[in-house]
Amino acid sequence: MSHIPLEEGVPGIRSLVMYRPDTGKPLYELAQVLLRDESPLSPAERELIATYVSHKNTCKFCASSHAAAARYLFDQESGVVDLVLDDYQSAPISDKLKALLTIAGRVQEDARTVSDEDVALARSFGANDRDIHDTVLIAATFCMFNRYVDGLATLTPTEDAAYAQMGERMGTIGYVLPQKPA
Template sequence: MPHIQVPEGVPGIRSLVMFRPETGQYLYKLAQVLLREESPLTPAERELIATHVSARNACVFCMSSHAAAARELYKEDRAIVDCVIRDGDAAPVTPKMKALLVIAGHVQQNGKNVTEADIAAARAEGATDRDIHDTVLIAAAFSMFNRYVDGLASFTPTDPKEYDAMGVRLAAVGYTLPKPVSA
């Protein structure tokens, strides 16, 4: 049960944005810029970073919804997402993506945990300054989103199938503000 009165049955961050749209609009815009607008990382890779961080933070709603979006975006390679959730080190991603996931994991713990060696390892695998920047910002933003969703105990569906529709919507239209609930 959510800690505050939000629209009943509206899952995760959507209910919180509906509660306070004047702040939520900026969170959605940030998610749209980070996960869908121009970047050298694909939308699937960026959703994978968000999923990885959310899984490490044990934020079931964010992990599940972004994993569903990443699966949609990866299409036939969708199994990659579940491999990263289970064990990022063993996941069948590129060496560059593995290095970026290490950086994201360090940011999730504490930004100061990112070392010069982490950056050098990512660069050695072809990561650019923009790849590294976007990875760190996605990891930092999703740590905040995870804490927002879990800190207010927002509604988290327990049936994994409920996230499938979310994934289709996020992959197709990105991060659009939810419509207000009619009174």
């Protein structure tokens, strides 16, 4: 049961932004800007960072929904998502993305531990300022979303099918503020 009364049957972040749409609007805009707008990282790579951080925060709703979005966007290579969650260092992804996931993981644990060496390693694999900036901000943003969703104990679906549907929506229309059912 959620800690405050929320729209019945509506899961996770969607129930919260229906509860307070004025704060929901910038929250959805931030997700759209960071995960879909122009960036040197592809939307699939950015969803992978969001998934990895949510997984480390043990936020089942965010981890499952963003994993589903990442699978949708990786398309033929959708298997990469679970390999990354299992052990990203041995997953079939670029060295640059591995170095960025290391940075994201440190931001999730304690951001002060992002070291000059972590950043130098990412740069040695071709990461630029924007790659590094966006990785840190996506990781920090998901530390917010995960805490918001779990801190109010929102509804978390258990069926994979519910997340597959969300992932397809996130992969096609992106982050559009949901409206309360009339």
